[in-house]
Amino acid sequence: MSCNATGAALTVEGLRWGPRSGLTLVNDIGFAIAAGSRLAILGPNGAGKTSLLRCLYRAVQPNAGRVSVDGVDLWSISAREAARTIAVVLQEMPGDFPFSVRDVVMMGRIPRREGLSGWNDFDRERVQHALAHLDLAHLAGRQFSTLSGGEKQRVLIARALAQEPRIIILDEPTNHLDIRHQLEILELLQTLKLTIVSTLHDINLAAEFATDVAILTAGRLTAFGPPEEVLSPSELSAAFGVTATVHNAAAGGARFSFSLPRQGSIS
Ligand SMILES: Nc1ncnc2c1ncn2[C@@H]1O[C@H](COP(=O)(O)OP(=O)(O)OP(=O)(O)O)[C@@H](O)[C@H]1O
Structure with missing residues (x-):
């Protein structure tokens, strides 16, 4: 990640998605956020927050509507190009993952690798930078699976930064974190100039963190706007x-x- 990297605008129009016909989990959702915004998506359990995120990072193709990044439809570009633009930090962490912390962060460079070439000095420099940014340099040689939940979360965020994306999408990034690390992670995300989209369950944290808030209820957007209006x-x-x-x-x-x-x- 370059500290000078900038975010991208994100626009969602008439978005609808469900895993099968007759089951709609994301229903006619539309909103727009400017480059460099931080959007917190709130809502009760099962409201469809994770499903919406999956549409935003191109894990699933919408049944209707579109997601655009800087005006470009996410489905009009290659998966590789999408992966260069959007990094994802998910809740699930594989328990048995036989890689070092450095290897995991290096995986963020995969969308940026040319053909079958190996890692170059620039990749290694980007990874070192991301490790340092998350205060992980001292853990670089450790097996990922031996880390605490909070340390793993920081590694996954470092991997996202190493990807040099314009947008980072996070699903409950403060899960597993004690209050100090919650505040540290959100503060770190706030210092980036990237566009951040995150689900959060803690409404007070969301109020402090977000420039925009979306409330989802039963698959629909019931409120959207600045935190002081929506919350x-x-x-x-x-x-x-x-x-x-x-x-x-x-x-x-x-x-x-x-x-x-x-x-x-x-x-
Ligand atoms: N592939 C699927 N097939 C059937 N139902 C699904 C599928 N994916 C999600 N669901 C259901 O859709 C609803 C919305 O799920 P989703 O994970 O998007 O909600 P969420 O708002 O992220 O919930 P939580 O806050 O509990 O994480 C849930 O009831 C879930 O069980």
């Missing part, structure tokens, strides 16, 4: 079926607490 008690209460209370809104740093509603208090 309201009424919107959150409706989406999650809880009672959301806002604190410190006047100080500019809204914080929410949540409780189960008393019967009849949520429509």
Whole structure:
């Protein structure tokens, strides 16, 4: 990753996807974010957040609608070109993965390799840079499978950076992380000039991290916009079926607490 790398604009129009006919998990979704934005996708379990992400990084082809990066339809370019543009950090981590940390980060360079050529000095330099950026240089020789959940997560983010993408898509990147590492990872992502799209379950973290927030409910986009507009008690209460209370809104740093509603208090 070059520290001077820039993000790309992402536009989603009329997006619909389901794994089989009669089952639609992503339903008529549309939004646009500018280059360098950080979009947090929120919503209850099973709302379709991961399914939407899969459409955004070209893991599945939409049944309708389109996803464009800087105005170019993601399905009009090759898979390799898409992989050079979009890096993905997923929740699932293979348990038995016989590679060193350096090898795993090097895998990020695969879409950038020419033909069957081996790694060159530039690839090695990019990997070293990504390792240093995530404070992983001291773990470079360690077997990936021996790392803690938080360390693995940092390695996967380093792999994404080594890819030199314009957009990074992350599925619950703060899972497995203690609060300090959660804040560190989100701060690191904030310092990049790339476009970031991430699902998050922690609404307070999302409020601090995101420039744009999307709320998904039952496969549909029910709210989209800047966090100060979208993250309201009424919107959150409706989406999650809880009672959301806002604190410190006047100080500019809204914080929410949540409780189960008393019967009849949520429509
Ligand atoms: N290939 C599939 N076939 C059938 N159902 C699926 C498939 N993929 C996902 N689902 C179902 O679709 C719904 C949405 O799944 P998805 O993983 O996108 O939700 P999510 O919002 O990411 O959930 P969570 O917050 O729990 O991770 C879930 O009920 C899930 O079980």
